[in-house]
Structure formats: structure tokens, C-alpha cells
Amino acid sequence: MLYDDFYVKSLIQTVEDWPKEGISFRDITPIFSDPKGMRMVVDAYIHRYMSTEITHIACIDARGFLIAAVLAYELQKPLILIRKKGKLPGKTISQKYALEYGEAELEIQEGAVKPGDEVLLFDDLIATGGTLFAAIKLLTDQGANIKEVAAIIDLPDLGGSQKLQDGGVPVFSLCAYAGD
Ligand code: AMP
Numbered sequence: 051m052l053y054d055d056f057y058v059k060s061l062i063q064t065v066e067d068w069p070k071e072g073i074s075f076r077d078i079t080p081i082f083s084d085p086k087g088m089r090m091v092v093d094a095y096i097h098r099y100m101s102t103e104i105t106h107i108a109c110i111d112a113r114g115f116l117i118a119a120v121l122a123y124e125l126q127k128p129l130i131l132i133r134k135k136g137k138l139p140g141k142t143i144s145q146k147y148a149l150e151y152g153e154a155e156l157e158i159q160e161g162a163v164k165p166g167d168e169v170l171l172f173d174d175l176i177a178t179g180g181t182l183f184a185a186i187k188l189l190t191d192q193g194a195n196i197k198e199v200a201a202i203i204d205l206p207d208l209g210g211s212q213k214l215q216d217g218g219v220p221v222f223s224l225c226a227y228a229g230d
Contacts, residue, residue: 051086053094055225061087062203062225074230076203078174082116092120094224095172095200099125104170104197106130106163110156110185111137113174117202121172130162130169132185143191147184149177156181158188165193175203176223179210186219198222205230 061084063077081087095117108130109118115131122129135144135155142157163169169189173182176199186196196219204211204223207230211221 051090051093053090053224058087058090058202059225064227074227076175076205076227078113078202081202091202091224092117092124095121096124098200098222099170102170102197103168105166105168106170106194108132108158108163108169108171108185108189110171110173110181114172117174118172121170127170130158130189132156132158132188143188145184145187147180149180154181156184156188158185158192161192163189163192163194167194168197169194170197171199173199173201175205176201176210176214176221177205177208179208179213182210182214183217186214203227 061080063080065075065077068075081091104127106128107118107122109115111133119129135157138157138159141160143160144155144157146155171185176182182199189196198220199214201223204226206226207228214221
């Protein structure tokens with residue numbers, strides 16, 4: 051299905067002052083409950099990545115999981131979960147980071163990726179980039195290479211996508227909201 055920016059944006063709901071004052075929260079849950087929107091979004095990534103040399107798809111807790119799991123299934127790639135602290139069993143590596151609203155910590159299982167792996171890293175939204183930088187560190191500390199970062203939404207004015215690209219990480223997002 052051809053990607054239609056207007057259609058996808060019509061599904062994304064903006065919730066003002068949530069989870070705290072001053073934040074315009076971009077809610078993508080209506081994409082998941084709209085089969086046409088879900089297919090449009092998933093197809094856009096499949097078309098982009100079906101002939102690339104990615105070996106793994108990594109995704110970030112929790113909304114990142116939902117699209118990335120479908121991509122991994124369709125592209126027949128291993129799916130690597132990067133989770134919030136305390137959710138993964140066994141030996142883990144963790145990384146603290148600052149959010150647009152608060153602080154958090156991400157974890158990955160030791161050995162989840164290895165040198166030579168070419169990873170597509172997926173999250174729902176890029177704001178300051180703090181979450182993605184933490185995830186990138188967890189992956190690259192284990193020797194993996196980040197082939198590209200993909201998101202549904204970019205908030206370019208918060209600078210994250212630019213910082214990632216300045217750091218040599220290619221970034222692909224389906225849509226952007228300027229202004230915040
Ligand atoms: P950041 O680390 O600042 O790039 O923030 C990105 C992460 O926080 C993503 O995993 C998003 O789910 C969440 N997030 C940050 N800002 C927003 C926002 N305005 N609307 C929806 N989610 C957001």
C-alpha cells in the first residue's frame with residue numbers, strides 16, 4: 051500500500067500537556083487500531099528495507115516493539131528487544147539517558163548482537179534523540195553497526211535526528227512535526 055502522509059497524520063492524535071505541561075504528546079495508538087494505517091506504515095518500511103543488508107532489527111520498549119515485530123517477521127530478520135530497566139532476565143547491559151520529560155534507563159541482554167551485525171534500530175518517535183543514543187550505545191558497545199535508525203515520527207526542532215546524523219547515523223522517519 052502506498053504511503054500517504056496526510057492519512058497517517060490524520061490518525062496521529064496530539065495530546066497537549068501530557069504527560070506533563072508543555073509537552074505535545076504525539077499518540078500513535080490510533081495507527082495500531084486502524085488496519086489501513088498499520089499496513090501503510092509497515093509497508094513503507096518493508097519497501098525501504100527489503101533489499102538492504104540489515105541482519106537484525108532492534109527496537110525500543112514499548113511502542114517501538116509493535117511495528118518492529120511485524121517488520122522482523124516480514125523481512126525474516128532476528129528481532130532484538132531493548133527494554134526499560136528490570137524487564138529482561140539474565141545478564142544485561144544498561145544505559146541511562148535523559149528524556150524530553152525525565153530520566154530513564156534501557157537494557158539489552160548480553161550477547162544479543164555481535165561484531166559484524168548490521169542493525170536497523172526502530173523506535174516510534176525521535177525527540178531529543180536521548181533514547182536512541184542510549185540504544186545505539188548498547189548495540190555498538192557489543193560490536194554491532196547501526197545501519198539506520200527508523201521512526202514513525204520525527205520532531206526535528208528538538209534536534210535528535212540532526213544529532214544522530216551529525217554522529218554518522220542515517221535516519222529515516224515517515225513524518226515530521228515541526229515546532230516541537
Ligand atoms: P527522546 O529520547 O527525547 O528522543 O524521546 C523519544 C522517546 O520518548 C520515544 O520513545 C517516544 O516514545 C517518547 N516521546 C518523547 N517525546 C514524545 C512526544 N512528544 N510524543 C510522543 N512520544 C514522545
